[in-house]
Amino acid sequence: MIITGDDPEYIAFVKARFRDQFLMTDLGPLRYFLGIEVSSTSDGFSISQEKYIQDLLARAVLVDERTVETPMELNVKLRPTDGDPLPDPTRYRHLVGSLVYLAVTRPDISYPVHILSQFVSAPTTVHYSHLLCVLRYLRGTITCRLFFPRSSSFQLQCYSDATWANDPTDRRSLSAYCVFLGGSLVAWKTKKQVAVSRVLRLSCGLCLR
Template identity: 55%
Template sequence: MPPPGVSHRSGEVCRLRKALYGLKQAPRAWFAKFSMVITSLGFRSSNHDLALFVKSTRTGRILLSLYVDDMIITGDDFNGIESLKFELAHCFAMKDLGSLRYFLGIEIASSPKGYLLSQSKYIADLFERAHLTDNRVVDTPLETNARYSPSDGSPLPDPNLYRTVVGSLVYLTVTRPDIAYAVHVVSQFVTAPTTVHWAAVLRILQYLRGTQFQSLLFPSTSSLELCAYSDADWAGDLTDRKSTTGFCIFLGDSLISWKSKKQDVISRSSIEAEYRAMATATCEIVWLRWLLADIGVFLQKPTALHCDNQSVIQIARNTVFHERTKHIEIDYS
């Protein structure tokens, strides 16, 4: 519809000459504009993360990570960083917030020992959003050997609060790998949550009450070698009998990537479930090695991937699929 006061005849439309805030075309137009400006300053977009822009100079490297209209600028060319901020301020209405302390709900603290990442304030806001008034704490985010299905309990009369809290918990896993699996479980029931599912969510919140100030530490003395660990259950979901993949990847002593996700197909054995988990972790390793190369960290050694299943290790070493594993090749092709 045209703006109020603008007359138009039937069959005519307005031509959009400039992106308007709120339209679904606006984010694409903004990113195209920003990309044009930043590339004109000598930056290139990473092939493995389009929101990461890199520039190599005589004195070092400058990295710019963009999330919508929030950005982090870092690198070892300090004069180049100041020049970049000066150029961006000429092209956009920009506010320099100084050293990184808070970004998208994540608190960052630095010291000679390294960096700490936490979301303690985000957790406190989540308690208020969930109307959590009691101070009870528990030691684990899920009960031991807990299994949930869509038919457990009675449907919630208003599922909106459940969906809001679970959505917030999903974002909280950015810095809290210890709740990744629990959040993966409760997020499966957002369509039709029940009282039993809500009790599981409340247990996660009670666990967070006792661990609100836990942080991720990235030590300054850490090495720059990747190391990964993968694991999987087998047919752990009682409804569809699918298995769950879990992995974590370290850069030296720093935990930089993790995931807990249900597998796409039903594995016919525990060996197959573990093998699929290794394949998923391998994909993440390859992407991380490419991304690290973009920011100037070139890994010379192969990345170690650890698994606790000897049969899977033997299959990974011998790529010839025999009778018991040939169906895996068919599933992946």
């Protein structure tokens, strides 16, 4: 159980009431939970999954120490038929599943993880090479973390974008958004649209999607 708030006295009261009813151990301030590391300073707190990434890289057994600057090359369009089928897709599925959980604190890999997740049923050598690219990117950015400042406005800002019929297989677009509360990134997502986008051309020359 995690108890949060900005009133230390009330938090102590709630914990005391719980101890009266249940066998409970107070582990102190939150530092590690389900693979997520939490660190706090006078300026704010940050969350990361550095140890989780280290364990993931160890399980991946990369044969080199290379790093890359981006998790996926620009304008990559992967198809189910690219490359040769992997003889055993178990490792690919395991690593992609781990990356999905890692994206909880790493919005910078949300897009490539979404792309790679589409091929878990029948991954190929090409898909696996792009998966290794994401892992090499994580190796070079292992200390990156999300920071939430203590002094921040409550202004809500949302940014969104979408590709235009980008998927080479079904021509559907990808949508993505991120939401900031003040200076804190609080929500993000990348998702394929459920329908194929179409262009409606009007006589006045406008183009509506």
